[in-house]
Amino acid sequence: MYEEFYALQEKPFDLLPDPDFLYMSSGHDSAYTHLRYAIQENQGFVVISGEIGCGKTTLINYLLRQLPEDLLVGVISHTDVNPELFFKLICRKFELDHEGLDKGEMIAVFQDFLISSRQENKRVTLIIDEAQNLPDNTMEEIRMLSNLEAEKEHLVQIILVGQPELRQKLRQPNLEQFIQRVTVHYHLEKLNQDEVREYVRHRLHVAGCPTYATLFNDAAILAIWKASQGIPRMINYICDMSLVHGYADGMALIDENIVEAVLSSRRESTLFNDDKNKEAARNLLPQPHDSMAAPDVSKLLHRISSLETMVSSLNTQLQGQLATRKVRDRLTLEIFTSLQESLKSRQKIALHYQKTYRRYQKLRNAVKKHLANQNKNQDS
Secondary structure (H helix, E strand, O other), rough: OOOOOOOOOOOOOOOOOOHHOOOHHHHHHHHHHHHHHHOOOOOEEEEEEEEOOOOOOHHHHHHHHHHHOOOEEEEEEEOOOOOHHHHHHHHHHOOOOOOOOHHHHHHHHHHOOOOOOOOOOOOEEEEEEEHHHHHHHHHHHHHHHOOOOOOEOOOEEEEEEHHHHHHHHHHHHHHHHHHOOEEEEEEEEOOOOHHHHHHHHHHHHHHOOOOOOOOOOOHHHHHHHHHOOOOOOHHHHHHHHHHHHHHOOOOOOOOOHHHHHHHHHHHOOOOOOOOHHHHHHHHOOOOOOOOOOOOOOHHHHHHHHHHHHHHHHHHHHHHHHHHHHHHHHHHHHHHHHHHHHHHHHHHOOOHHHHHHHHHHHHHHEEEEEHHHHHHHHHHH
């Protein structure tokens, strides 16, 4: 909607984990370095943790693009599963035949796959995203996979990626043997204020914005950093909605007033806050300063005019769709009526044919009877 207005080639703040938009903060760069080292050195168990929305999945998607061809990778993201279903997912990811097999048989199939891959000089890596959701019994089965080892190296490398709860789960006494197998661990931190500024500019630059360095002013960046707490997913949401508001207002520059309008709308939204928690939610996001100047009336009028134009356009589209639907419904009715008339006509023809056929049968029987009587008279 706003791409043309801001001369963008695509939306810069989409919530999907697109590796093209990955911003290598100091934390992301360190996490990536740890992952590359662990994979190159075949370091067994690896744990990467971080807050919700901090870019873990985006980092993994970026990593997948950089891996060597001799590395076979399977990624599992549906993790709240029992051990049997977990091994079914593994077999599916590596395209192994597992139909009708129980858990033990699937493990044997996977082990044969690991051995054959090793003989072909190929390494196998299993990446488990959202690993904090793994049940304890499934986690234990994953630990047991580390027992599948060659003479001098692991047959399979396992990378666990998850939220901070993953670290808490691994600290449980019943998983002590598991955490002893972890050779590389890195926790991805939130972005600081400077990194938030560079993050926003980076994504705008990738999206082709000619004013990527100035589109969001410093005051807007500060408001975004405070509200998002340095979480990339929240930054994306705030920036995307700020561009929507800026487009509606016809603003070539995104300032703190636009960002505050987005945050205010979010605070008031019943989707994010119910009536009981609305007041508490207001305290979670920065409030407008008391000394803030009253909004320019001309800007408000311009925004109202823009919104009215958008509503008018949507109404025109809706009317067009309704008109098309009416035409379609009328044609459907006409076709249905025509079919009904055709059916009635065919019924009449069938009845007429049936009556004619009965008269023909009677006439034929009468002729037969008459000929039979004539033959009898001739014989006599």
